[in-house]
Amino acid sequence: MYGEIITTGNELTSGKTQDLNSWYAAGRLTASGLRVTRITTVGDDVDMVSEALKKAVEASRFVIVTGGLGSTDDDIINEIVAKALNRSLCLDKQMFEKIKGHAKARGIEITPPLEKMAWMPEGAKMLNPEGTACGFSLVENEVRLYFLPGVPDQMRYFMDKFVLPEILSLYKTLPVMRQRILKLYGLDEPRIAGIFKELQGKTGDIVFGFYPHFPENHITLSLRGEGEPAVVKELDRVEGEIRRLVGPYIFAAENESMEEVVGRMLMEKNMTISVAESCTGGLVGHRLTNVPGSSIYFLGGVIVYSNQSKIDLLHVRPETLETYGAVSDRTVKEMTLGMRENSRTDLALAVTGIAGPDGGTKEKPVGTVHVGLAAGNDIFSGKYRFWGNRRQVKLNTSMMALDYVRRYLNGDPFLPGI
Amino acid sequence: MYGEIITTGNELTSGKTQDLNSWYAAGRLTASGLRVTRITTVGDDVDMVSEALKKAVEASRFVIVTGGLGSTDDDIINEIVAKALNRSLCLDKQMFEKIKGHAKARGIEITPPLEKMAWMPEGAKMLNPEGTACGFSLVENEVRLYFLPGVPDQMRYFMDKFVLPEILSLYKTLPVMRQRILKLYGLDEPRIAGIFKELQGKTGDIVFGFYPHFPENHITLSLRGEGEPAVVKELDRVEGEIRRLVGPYIFAAENESMEEVVGRMLMEKNMTISVAESCTGGLVGHRLTNVPGSSIYFLGGVIVYSNQSKIDLLHVRPETLETYGAVSDRTVKEMTLGMRENSRTDLALAVTGIAGPDGGTKEKPVGTVHVGLAAGNDIFSGKYRFWGNRRQVKLNTSMMALDYVRRYLNGDPFLPGI
Numbered sequence: 001m002y003g004e005i006i007t008t009g010n011e012l013t014s015g016k017t018q019d020l021n022s023w024y025a026a027g028r029l030t031a032s033g034l035r036v037t038r039i040t041t042v043g044d045d046v047d048m049v050s051e052a053l054k055k056a057v058e059a060s061r062f063v064i065v066t067g068g069l070g071s072t073d074d075d076i077i078n079e080i081v082a083k084a085l086n087r088s089l090c091l092d093k094q095m096f097e098k099i100k101g102h103a104k105a106r107g108i109e110i111t112p113p114l115e116k117m118a119w120m121p122e123g124a125k126m127l128n129p130e131g132t133a134c135g136f137s138l139v140e141n142e143v144r145l146y147f148l149p150g151v152p153d154q155m156r157y158f159m160d161k162f163v164l165p166e167i168l169s170l171y172k173t174l175p176v177m178r179q180r181i182l183k184l185y186g187l188d189e190p191r192i193a194g195i196f197k198e199l200q201g202k203t204g205d206i207v208f209g210f211y212p213h214f215p216e217n218h219i220t221l222s223l224r225g226e227g228e229p230a231v232v233k234e235l236d237r238v239e240g241e242i243r244r245l246v247g248p249y250i251f252a253a254e255n256e257s258m259e260e261v262v263g264r265m266l267m268e269k270n271m272t273i274s275v276a277e278s279c280t281g282g283l284v285g286h287r288l289t290n291v292p293g294s295s296i297y298f299l300g301g302v303i304v305y306s307n308q309s310k311i312d313l314l315h316v317r318p319e320t321l322e323t324y325g326a327v328s329d330r331t332v333k334e335m336t337l338g339m340r341e342n343s344r345t346d347l348a349l350a351v352t353g354i355a356g357p358d359g360g361t362k363e364k365p366v367g368t369v370h371v372g373l374a375a376g377n378d379i380f381s382g383k384y385r386f387w388g389n390r391r392q393v394k395l396n397t398s399m400m401a402l403d404y405v406r407r408y409l410n411g412d413p414f415l416p417g418i
Numbered sequence: 419m420y421g422e423i424i425t426t427g428n429e430l431t432s433g434k435t436q437d438l439n440s441w442y443a444a445g446r447l448t449a450s451g452l453r454v455t456r457i458t459t460v461g462d463d464v465d466m467v468s469e470a471l472k473k474a475v476e477a478s479r480f481v482i483v484t485g486g487l488g489s490t491d492d493d494i495i496n497e498i499v500a501k502a503l504n505r506s507l508c509l510d511k512q513m514f515e516k517i518k519g520h521a522k523a524r525g526i527e528i529t530p531p532l533e534k535m536a537w538m539p540e541g542a543k544m545l546n547p548e549g550t551a552c553g554f555s556l557v558e559n560e561v562r563l564y565f566l567p568g569v570p571d572q573m574r575y576f577m578d579k580f581v582l583p584e585i586l587s588l589y590k591t592l593p594v595m596r597q598r599i600l601k602l603y604g605l606d607e608p609r610i611a612g613i614f615k616e617l618q619g620k621t622g623d624i625v626f627g628f629y630p631h632f633p634e635n636h637i638t639l640s641l642r643g644e645g646e647p648a649v650v651k652e653l654d655r656v657e658g659e660i661r662r663l664v665g666p667y668i669f670a671a672e673n674e675s676m677e678e679v680v681g682r683m684l685m686e687k688n689m690t691i692s693v694a695e696s697c698t699g700g701l702v703g704h705r706l707t708n709v710p711g712s713s714i715y716f717l718g719g720v721i722v723y724s725n726q727s728k729i730d731l732l733h734v735r736p737e738t739l740e741t742y743g744a745v746s747d748r749t750v751k752e753m754t755l756g757m758r759e760n761s762r763t764d765l766a767l768a769v770t771g772i773a774g775p776d777g778g779t780k781e782k783p784v785g786t787v788h789v790g791l792a793a794g795n796d797i798f799s800g801k802y803r804f805w806g807n808r809r810q811v812k813l814n815t816s817m818m819a820l821d822y823v824r825r826y827l828n829g830d831p832f833l834p835g836i
Contacts, residue, residue: 004662013454015445015637016629019437022459027433036431039459041440048455106705151630181434210431220434275721281707282693282700285721292775292808299729301718302720303703305694309718309761313731341729357710358523390710 001171001304002035003062006042006052008077009150012067013043020152021066025403028159032168033061033177044068044076050084057085057143062167064159067150069134077147078120085140087122094129127162135162144170178231179222180189180239185215185254185403186415192217196246203238214388215396216251216258242318248412251403258402259287259294265409266347273405274343275301276314276335278326278352279369283398299343304335314338325365325373329372329381336374336381347408348374351401353386355393369397380404382417419589420453421480424460424470426495427568431461432484438570439484446577451595451642452480457498462486462494465610470504475503475561480585482577485568486533487552495565503558505540513538514549545580553580562588596649597640600656601670603633603821604833610635613663621656632806633814634669634676666830669821676820677705679710683827684715684765691823692761693719694732694753696744696770697787700709701816717761722753732756745782747790747799754792756797765826766792769819771804773811787815791822798822800835 005025010405011017022039029036037060042048049068056063068077082089096118103110120136122418127146133154138145144167148158184192189212196208209220221238225231243250252261266273275284275298285301289293302313310316316334324330335350336418353369360366367388372381382404384394407414423443429435440457448455455478460466474481482619486495500507504682514536538554545553545564551572556563561583566576592612602610610628627638639656643649661668670679684691693702693716703719706712720731728734735750740749752769771787778784785806790799800822804814819831825832 011627011629013444013457014448014627015441015443015454016448016627016636017631018441019457023433023436025433026431030432030434036433037461037463038470039431039437041457041459043455045455052456071736209428209432209434213432213435218434220432274727277700277703279707280704281712281716282695282703282719282721283707285695285700285723285814286698286704288811289697289701289721289723289773294699295723295777298699299724300720300722300731300732301700302718303700303707304718305703305707305713306717309692312760313718313720342730355707359713391708394704394708 001033001061001167002037003029003064003167004056004060005036005039006056006063006065007050008042008044008065008067009047009149012041021150021155022150024152025064025066025159027165028164029064031179032164034167034171046076046080046083049077049080053081053084053145057140057145060143061171062144062146064146064163066149066155068146069147069149075117078116081124081138081145081147085121087139088157089119090119090122092118092124092126095126095134098129123404126197127158131401133158137163137166176226176231177224177226178228178235179220180235181254182219182221182239182242182250183256183258184217184219184246184249185211185251185258185399187217187246187249189217191294192219194364195219195242198245199241202241204234206234206238214392215386215399248407248410251406253413257287258399258406260291262402262405262409263288263291263294263297265406267293269409270380271347271409272297272299272343272345273347273349274299274339274345275401276339276348276350277301277303278305278310278335278350279355280351280394280398280401281305281355283394284349284351284401287398287402299345302339302342310335313342315341325364326371327354327368329383330371332370332372332381333374333379336372336379340374346375349401349405350374351397353393353397355390357390357398367393369393369400371397371401371404373408375408380408380414382414384415384417419451419479419585420455421447421482421585422474422478424474424481424483425457425568426460426462426463426467426483426485426540430459439566439568439573442570442574443482443484443577444581447482447585449597450582452585452589464494464498464501466493467498471499471502471563475558475563478561479550480562480564480704481591482564482566482581484566484573487565487567493535496534499542499563499565500539500554500560503539503556507537508540509587510536510542512543515550516547520737535667545576550793551576555581555584594644594646594649595640595642595687596646596653598653599672600637600639600657600660600668601631601674601676602635602637602664602667603669603676603817605635605664605667607635610637613637613660617656617659618665620659621827622652623658632810632819633804666825666828669824674784675705675708676817677709680820680827681709681712681715683824685711687827689715689765689827690715690761690763691765692717692757692763693766693819694757694766694768695719696723696728696753696768697723697773698769698812698816698819699723699773701812702769702819703766705816705820717763720757720760728753731760733759743782745772745786745788747788747801750788750790750799751792751797752789754797758792764793765823767819767823768792769815771811771815773815775808777832785811787811787818789815789819789822791819791826793826798826800832802833802835 137263211218340348356366367386542554758766774784785804
C-alpha cells in the first residue's frame with residue numbers, strides 16, 4: 001500500500017526551515033508497513049501545489065499534505081484543493097463556530113482571514129473537531145487525502161492520532177511487513193560491507209538497508225510475509241547471525257539512542273554515574289539528561305574547559321598537566337578519580353581532547369581524544385583520533401564516552417584505541 | 419532564475435534519514451538570489467527517478483540531484499540518467515583511473531560495482547576530477563543538471579565549490595536580490611504579528627517572511643532591485659524600523675547563533691564566564707563550546723543534577739534546599755555565587771528547573787525554571803515557565819540563560835519573568 005507526501009510552504013523551498021514533517025510522516029508510514037513513493041515540496045504557489053496534488057491523486061492510494069491551513073495570506077490550501085479537484089468551497093459551520101470561539105477567548109474580532117479558514121472544499125471532513133488545530137480529509141477517486149497543519153507538533157499529533165489509524169484500518173488486508181533497525185558504533189563502512197558479504201546466501205528474502213548516521217551506522221532488515229510469527233522468527237534468525245559477527249558493535253535495536261541504552265543499563269544494575277568533560281563541554285551530560293528519569297543514575301558532572309578548572313574542580317595535579325599536557329592518558333585518569341571523589345558515584349567518566357579547528361599540534365592533532373572510566377578499583381582508558389569538524393569531534397567523543405559505559409556494563413571489550 | 423532539487427534514496431522516502439541535502443541546497447540557492455520551485459524526493463527506483471528527472475528538465479533552468487553515485491547496488495543514478503535522457507553509458511577513463519588508484523591504496527580489487535561508477539552518461543563532465551568524491555554535470559536542452567553525492571558533507575562541498583559558482587556565472591543578468599534574517603527570542607507569534615501591522619505601509623517592496631524556529635522566531639526581509647547599494651540601503655532602513663520597535667528581542671542578524679553572539683560579546687569585553695547547570699544537564703556548556711575559540715572566555719562549569727551535588731560542588735546551603743527547594747530563586751542565586759567562587763570568572767550563570775515529564779507539582783509544574791547571573795556585585799535572576807517536552811524545556815532554558823548574558827552585556831532589560 002503506497003502513498004505520497006506533499007509539504008507546502010515558501011519556508012521549505014527557500015531552505016529557511018527544515019522539512020521535519022515529511023521526514024516524520026515517511027518514518028511513521030514505513031514503520032507501519034506502508035510505502036512512501038514520493039515526497040514533493042512546493043512553495044505557497046497555486047499552480048505548483050495543484051500540479052503536485054493532481055499527480056499524487058493519479059499515482060497513489062493515499063496522500064498526506066502539510067501546511068497552508070492557517071490564517072495568513074500564504075495559507076491558501078483550501079482554495080487550491082477546491083480548484084485542483086474541481087470542488088466548491090463551503091462554509092463549514094462547525095469550523096466557523098470554533099474560530100468564533102477562539103477569537104472571543106482572545107478578545108479579537110473575526111476578520112476575513114480568520115473566516116477564510118472556515119471555507120472548506122466540498123466533502124472535507126474535519127479530523128479533530130474538538131481540538132484547536134485544524135486538519136481535514138477528503139476522498140477523491142478512492143484516494144484518501146489528508147490535509148494537516150504545518151506546525152510539526154500539531155502535524156505529528158494528527159498523524160499519529162487520526163491519519164495512521166484510519167489508513168491502517170482501511171487496508172487491513174496488507175501482507176505483514178516488519179522492519180528492524182540495528183544501530184552500530186565503531187565499525188566503518190568497509191567493515192560493514194564485509195558483514196553483508198559474510199551473510200550472503202543466508203538471509204532469505206530479507207531486504208537490507210545501510211544508513212550512515214554520523215557517528216553511528218544503522219542497518220535495517222525488512223521482510224514482508226503472510227503472518228507475523230513467521231516474519232518475526234526469520235528476522236530474529238538473521239539478527240542473530242549479524243550479532244554473531246559484530247555483536248559488541250550493536251549498541252541498540254529499534255529506536256533507542258545510546259544514552260537511553262546506557263541509562264537503562266545503569267537502572268538495571270542500580271548504579272550511578274558522573275562525568276568530567278573537557279572537549280565535549282557538557283555534551284555528555286546533556287545527552288545523559290535527555291533521557292526522562294536520568295536523575296536516578298546521573299548525579300552530576302563538571303565541565304573543565306581550562307587547566308585551572310581541571311586543578312580546582314577535579315584536583316588534577318599541576319605536574320601532570322605540565323609534564324603530559326591536558327590531553328593525555330594521565331590527565332584523563334586523574335579526571336575520573338577527581339570526579340568520583342567529588343560525586344561518590346559508582347562510575348566516573350571523563351573525556352579530554354582537541355575539538356579544533358585550532359589547538360592541534362603535530363603530536364596531538366585536532367581530533368585527538370582520551371576517554372577514561374573509573375569503575376571499582378579499575379580505570380579504563382583509551383586514546384582515539386576522530387576526523388571531522390568541531391561539532392563532529394565533540395559528538396564522536398560523547399559517543400565513545402557513552403560506549404565505554406555500555407561496554408563496561410555489558411562486559412564487552414572497549415574499542416581499540418591508537 | 420529558477421530550478422529544482424531531486425533527492426534520491428530509500429533512506430529518505432522511508433523516513434530513516436532526514437533530507438539535509440535539499441534543505442542545504444535550497445537555502446544556498448535562495449541566499450544567492452535563485453529560486454527553488456520544487457523539491458522531489460524519490461526512492462532508489464528507476465521509474466520514479468526517471469519521471470522526476472524528465473519533469474524537472476521540462477520545467478526548470480537547473481536541476482540538482484543528490485544520491486545514487488556510490489558503489490552499492492542502490493547506486494544506480496548513472497544508469498537512470500542514461501535511460502531517462504536517452505544517452506549511452508561510456509567508460510570515463512579519468513574516473514576509472516581514479517577508482518583504480520583508490521582501490522590500490524586500500525589494497526582491494528576492482529570489482530564490477532566499483533567499475534560501474536566509471537560508466538557515466540554520455541556528455542557527463544566530472545565536477546571535481548582531483549577530489550575523492552564523485553559528482554558530475556550535464557546539459558540537456560539548455561538545462562543544467564548537477565549530480566552530487568548523497569553524503570551531506572560531500573554534497574555541501576560540491577554545492578559551494580562548483581555548482582553555485584557555475585550557476586551564478588551563467589545567469590549574471592539577474593537583478594540583485596538580497597535577503598536579511600533577524601532572529602528574535604522572547605516574543606510570541608501574536609506579538610510579532612503586531613510588528614508587521616505596525617510596519618504596514620512603511621516597508622516599500624520588501625517581502626517579509628516569518629519562520630518559527632523553536633524557541634527562536636526568525637523574520638526575513640527580501641528585496642529585489644537593480645543595484646546593490648539601493649537594495650542594501652532600503653533593507654537597512656526597514657531593519658532600523660523593526661529595531662526601533664523590538665530591538666532588544668533581536669539577538670542576531672544573519673546566521674549567527676545565540677552562543678556565537680554571546681561569545682563574540684564576551685571576547686569584545688574581555689570577560690570570562692562559567693555555568694552551573696541543573697535541569698539543562700550540560701546543554702548550556704555544550705552550546706557555548708560549540709563556538710571555535712570559546713576556551714578563551716568559557717572556563718568551565720558544573721552539572722549539579724542532585725541536591726547533594728549542589729551542596730558538594732556549589733556550596734548551596736542545605737537549609738536553602740530544604741526550605742525553598744532546588745527549584746527556587748534562592749537556590750539559583752546561591753548556585754551563581756558558588757560557581758563564581760569555584761571558577762573566579764567575571765560572570766557566573768546558573769539554571770535550575772523541572773524539565774519533565776515527571777517531577778512537577780502544583781506549585782512548581784513541569785517547565786518551571788529559574789535563571790541566575792552573577793556579575794560584579796549583582797545577582798540577576800528570574801523565574802520562567804516554559805511549555806513543551808523535556809528537550810524543549812531544556813532548549814528554552816539554555817536559550818534564556820544565554821539571553822541573560824547577552825542582555826546583561828548589552829545593557830538591555832531582562833525578559834520579564836513570572
